[in-house]
Amino acid sequence: MTKTTTTVNGLGYRESGEGEAVVFLNGSGDAFTSTHRVIEMDAPGGTSPHVLRLLLDDLSITSANIVAQGEAGPCAVAFAAGFPERVRRLALIDAESEVVPGGLVLCPVLISGGNAGALSGIGPRARAAAPGDASEQLATFLAERLSSFDNRELRTAFGSFITGVTIVTTAGVDGTPRGFTANSFTSVSLEPPLLLICIGKSAASMEVFRQATGFAVNILSEAQKDTSVLFASKRADKFEAARWRPGPFGNPLIEGSAAWFDCARYRVIDAGDHIILMGHVEGFSYSDANPLGYARGHYITLGLEQAAVNAASSSGRTVVGAILESDNRLILLPDPARPNGLALPEVGREAQHGSASRLHELLQREGMDATLGFLFAVFENPDTREQCIYYRGEALLHARGRTVLADFEEIPWDRLPDEAARAMLRRYVAERKIGRFKIYSGDHRQGTVKAVD
Ligand SMILES: Cc1cc2nc3c(=O)[nH]c(=O)nc-3n(C[C@H](O)[C@H](O)[C@H](O)COP(=O)(O)O)c2cc1C
Structure with a gap:
């Protein structure tokens, strides 16, 4: 193991090993040189956040783990609070308690011995080390994930x-x-x-x-x-x-x-x-x-959606419905107009015009907690002259009630109300397979289909 000794601002430091940087203030990092880039600095009487910053700049380290012993504790806390982007994790070993001016340490903090728990400025991610081998605990701490969240979920x-x-x-x-x-x-x-x-x-x-x-x-x-x-x-x-x-x-x-x-x-x-x-x-x-709009990883064409919805709601009766999935199955409801008939959840076929809020009420009555996603189709049904607006989305079933769940390979096509509904669902099934949905506007035969992936 080679150690090089250099000075920064009059304070000497030793460097050895390769990997993620760990700065030991007043302590030995010998146990970590095979896995980490170890920097040891003696700071009798503590040091200052300014010196720590110079040290990292000098070594071209954007962010490091800091392990501070005894008197160096308060300075390390002040540095982590003042320059959060430069500290990955902070370990305080037998550190003293002291009031640290301003800021809060948001990175993970391990407190081993001492009374650092009483230090001001320690944030919500601090925890006391369990009794046991201090070096092993430090190794586990340095290997822990930095984020407390699943980053994909956060994104x-x-x-x-x-x-x-x-x-x-x-x-x-x-x-x-x-x-x-x-x-x-x-x-x-x-x-x-x-x-x-x-x-x-x-x-x-x-x-x-x-x-x-x-x-x-x-x-x-x-x-x-x-x-x-x-x-x-x-x-x-x-x-x-x-x-x-x-x-x-x-x-x-x-x-x-x-x-x-x-x-x-x-x-x-x-x-x-x-x-x-x-x-x-x-x-x-x-x-x-x-x-152009963007949400949940998809482009949205708000103007197109609005124009299509306006066009549809301005003439004739409006039916608003949804193609909803629950556990990868399609949700259908009994069609009150036809014995043994099934239909998508929809409102507006009766006297009143359909609307998104009335659709939500229907879904709740039928025991569903639904998230209506993007617009899927806007068309005029030539058989009924109704203006139809369909959204796509997902639903959570609280109560099974009257809902019928159909596998996408076994949709009961002959129980659906008309060719318009069948054509729209066929397109949904095809687009679902490739995971790329488009907005359709027109009638059920001719119309424009706009990509919104
Ligand atoms: C809709 C969308 C939004 C994005 N927003 C950002 C952003 O705000 N900041 C960013 O750094 N990258 C963003 N990205 C990713 C960058 O555009 C992408 O990483 C790009 O390759 C960077 O170009 P460069 O590597 O040539 O510099 C976004 C990508 C998309 C598709």
């Missing part, structure tokens, strides 16, 4: 927020245009005019954006789904494949966007696995094109 939950879609561009320092698709856009302030966007640290263009003196945000229109896919890719020729022009502040503006903002850099803020780019708007413009 899905974040995705419930419906957003627009933007392309963020910059001319870069050498004038080579760079850009990526982003839905993390937020308008921030009118006075001064500010907006923000977040870019992942793993994005190929992150460093260019971090250093750029400005950037533009292009808000995409419904017709620009392909542009969104292009700029979300790793293609090197994004700007050859797109139509664009330089904006007033020099950053690329994508032709056909619903709006654009050309910005000067206002602030760059480090935030976990992303950086926040805050821009000062130098110029902007917008058109009346419908903006």
Whole structure:
């Protein structure tokens, strides 16, 4: 095992091993050099968060685990609270209690011995080490997952927020245009005019954006789904494949966007696995094109949905229904109009017009807790002259009641009310197989089908 000794700000430190970095303040990391990059620093009487920052900068370590013994405890806590992005985990061994000014440590904290539990500033993820071998406990702690959540689940939950879609561009320092698709856009302030966007640290263009003196945000229109896919890719020729022009502040503006903002850099803020780019708007413009939407990993064309729904509700009787799945089976209800007949859950065939809220009431009465997803079809039924609007979604059955659950391979086609319902369900079954749903508008034979995947 080789150890190199260097100094930072007059304090000596030793370095050995490879892997995730662990800084031992006042202690030996010998037991970890085969698995980790170990940095040992003696800090008699403690050290300061400033020195710790210099140490990590000196070693080009973006974030490290910190193991602090005795007097170094309060300083390590202050560092973890003040620079959360630089500390992965914090272990306090026989650490002293002391009031730490400001901040809260949000990373996992292991407290072994001492009275660090009484330290102010220790956040909700702190726990006392169980009695036993201290070195083993530390090894387990250093191997633990950082996040207390399943990140895929967290991403899905974040995705419930419906957003627009933007392309963020910059001319870069050498004038080579760079850009990526982003839905993390937020308008921030009118006075001064500010907006923000977040870019992942793993994005190929992150460093260019971090250093750029400005950037533009292009808000995409419904017709620009392909542009969104292009700029979300790793293609090197994004700007050859797109139509664009330089904006007033020099950053690329994508032709056909619903709006654009050309910005000067206002602030760059480090935030976990992303950086926040805050821009000062130098110029902007917008058109009346419908903006493209995005939710739960799918593009949504709000304008199309609204236009189709408006068209349908403006003439004739409106029927609102749903193609609902429960445990991968289709939900049907007895059709009151035909003995032995079945129909999709729907409202509006009787005297009153159908509406989404009346459909929800029906589903509740029938013992279902349903989530209506996206619009699936809007058409006029030629047999009944009704305007039909169907959503797709999922349902949880509280009570079986009158519901009939049909396997998708064995849909009782001859018990369905008419050809319009059969045609719509056939398309649903086909699109479900490939996991790519479209919106259909027209009548049951001719009409347009728009992709909304
Ligand atoms: C709808 C959508 C929204 C996205 N939003 C963001 C975002 O806000 N921030 C981000 O860093 N990446 C976002 N991405 C992913 C980037 O576009 C993608 O990682 C891209 O490859 C980055 O380009 P680059 O690696 O060439 O820099 C999004 C992708 C899609 C499809």
